Amino acid sequence: MAAAIERLLAELAESEEPMEELRSLRTAVSAAPLSGLRESLSAAQLGLLFSLLNTNDRQQIEVCVEILGRVLQVLDPAYLAQNCKAELQSGLSHPDDSVKVLALTQIGRVVSHTEGITEVLSSPEILRDVIHCVGAERIGVAKEAIAALSKLSNTKAGLDALFRSDLLKELKDVMAISDVIRYRVYELVVEVSSVSPVSLGYCANSSFISQLLEELTGDDVLIRATAIEMVTSLAQSQHGRLYLSQQGIMDKISNMIIAADSDPFSSFYLPGLVKFFGNLAIMDSPQQVCETYPAFLNMVFAMAMDPDPTQTPVALDTLGLLGGTVEGKQVLHKTGEKFKTALKRMSQLARDEATELRVRSLEAIAQLLTLPVERQTDDLLLLTESWFSYLSSQPMEMIRNISTQPFPELHCCALRIFTAIACQAWGQRLMMSTPGFAEWVVDRSVGKGKEAKDCKFELVGALLSSSSTREIFGAQNYLKLKSYLEEGPYYVSAVSAVTTEGAD
Numbered sequence: 001m002a003a004a005i006e007r008l009l010a011e012l013a014e015s016e017e018p019m020e021e022l023r024s025l026r027t028a029v030s031a032a033p034l035s036g037l038r039e040s041l042s043a044a045q046l047g048l049l050f051s052l053l054n055t056n057d058r059q060q061i062e063v064c065v066e067i068l069g070r071v072l073q074v075l076d077p078a079y080l081a082q083n084c085k086a087e088l089q090s091g092l093s094h095p096d097d098s099v100k101v102l103a104l105t106q107i108g109r110v111v112s113h114t115e116g117i118t119e120v121l122s123s124p125e126i127l128r129d130v131i132h133c134v135g136a137e138r139i140g141v142a143k144e145a146i147a148a149l150s151k152l153s154n155t156k157a158g159l160d161a162l163f164r165s166d167l168l169k170e171l172k173d174v175m176a177i178s179d180v181i182r183y184r185v186y187e188l189v190v191e192v193s194s195v196s197p198v199s200l201g202y203c204a205n206s207s208f209i210s211q212l213l214e215e216l217t218g219d220d221v222l223i224r225a226t227a228i229e230m231v232t233s234l235a236q237s238q239h240g241r242l243y244l245s246q247q248g249i250m251d252k253i254s255n256m257i258i259a260a261d262s263d264p265f266s267s268f269y270l271p272g273l274v275k276f277f278g279n280l281a282i283m284d285s286p287q288q289v290c291e292t293y294p295a296f297l298n299m300v301f302a303m304a305m306d307p308d309p310t311q312t313p314v315a316l317d318t319l320g321l322l323g324g325t326v327e328g329k330q331v332l333h334k335t336g337e338k339f340k341t342a343l344k345r346m347s348q349l350a351r352d353e354a355t356e357l358r359v360r361s362l363e364a365i366a367q368l369l370t371l372p373v374e375r376q377t378d379d380l381l382l383l384t385e386s387w388f389s390y391l392s393s394q395p396m397e398m399i400r401n402i403s404t405q406p407f408p409e410l411h412c413c414a415l416r417i418f419t420a421i422a423c424q425a426w427g428q429r430l431m432m433s434t435p436g437f438a439e440w441v442v443d444r445s446v447g448k449g450k451e452a453k454d455c456k457f458e459l460v461g462a463l464l465s466s467s468s469t470r471e472i473f474g475a476q477n478y479l480k481l482k483s484y485l486e487e488g489p490y491y492v493s494a495v496s497a498v499t500t501e502g503a504d
Helices: 002-014 019-031 043-051 058-072 077-083 085-092 097-110 114-121 124-134 139-152 156-163 167-175 179-193 197-205 208-217 221-234 238-246 249-262 270-283 286-292 294-305 312-323 326-334 337-352 355-369 378-390 395-403 408-422 425-433 437-441 450-464 469-473 475-487
Strands: none
Touching (some): 002 019, 002 043, 043 058, 043 085, 058 097, 077 085, 085 124, 114 156, 124 139, 124 156, 124 179, 139 156, 139 179, 156 167, 156 197, 167 179, 197 238, 208 249, 221 238, 221 270, 238 270, 249 294, 270 286, 270 312, 294 312, 294 337, 312 337, 312 355, 337 378, 337 395, 378 425, 408 425, 425 437, 450 469, 450 475
16 A cells, blocks of 8 residues: 555656546545555655645645645654644645644644644744634634644643743734634633643733633623633633632622623623523532522522523523532522422423423433432432422323423433432332333333433433332332343344245
8 A cells, every 4th residue: 555655646746737646645545554654655745745735726625635634643743843844834824724724733733742842932933823823714724723722832831932922912913803803812711721720820911811801791792791601611620710719700790690680681691690600509519609699599590480581591401500419409409489489480391392491491300300329318318309299290290291202302301300210219119109110111112212222221220220129119120120221222122923834
């Protein structure tokens, strides 16, 4: 195969109309093992392939990009930096976006390598061109540029180059192009800041983060909504949360929630504010967050009851997120009638609304009812049992009816609720008191498709994870469950057929 590639490259060097040779080379390169490609091309041959990108022929560019994409991925990043630096830089200003993406991808590999990053830092004009690609019209080009700069920032030398040199001005100039480009730069800044307290310090000292935080209370509600998404991403790291707390951002967002009632445009950014505190509660402490910022949970309950379909989904997701933890369950329980009313509303949505909202409700209910065996106490079991009873006068029948509807996503969501209660003794007793339920669980003809089979398998596994199942389900049903688990989710029993002479 290597000989064939060598021959095609030699023919390519002599050809004035290279398309036929390029197509043949693409086929050979695609078929060759990656290990063999590493020894097949010299720096001069790579240069030849790069030179063929300098054309207006779209097909030729496309084939060259495919070949180079395959070949360059096997080459050592340090080798690329030493032998293809000029070609990669040229690719950054190529009029075809696919060439830009190719160059940016390889530069991302180079700056992830110790020797490669040294080579790139010695040519700051390459990084200048990468920064300009953040402002490209095509989002795919911008994403690769952001990824490359983010990798560069994983080292102190990279941070110094980006935030303590003339490149900082380049980054700010690109940022000023438009609102869209400004938020691409914020995306980069948040990615870099999330790596470590040191990298966050670089971004903060360059004024990027303070500028982002100011946009939380800007006049444009859509920009405000995007800003809160970025701040939520920044809060994913512990040092990010600490910084935001020191800057008083948690209090600011809480006050924005309180003031939302008097803002007719709050529906644009309110879901983002709620998501921020929802994520904060899960990463830190549901009790601490809900007690420190009571406006958050009050707004979640208000949104759950809101007839506006744009507000309800985030409330459902947040209730499920909070109630998925033991501490969150206790926080919700303390709210008394507020949560009970919200749970009944979730049940109504699960029965009567459009499919997407029904799915969100059912998924949240499953999270609320989930209580792993190792976290079970008598009080928590009483809690989940009471919550299940609030869903309907006949909650088992309600969930069973949803599971039989001809919508795979609803079927699976219903199974997840059964899975949530399957390892709890009260749930097992309800299952056994429901006619035909034990047989239905091990009936493989119920539910078509991989996801449905996986969900049923998880239900069986949850039942068998509990020590009370054998006693409540009885020995015969228990053995059927064990057989089901041992056979796996996709087992099909063999059916023998006897053909008789003369039969049609």
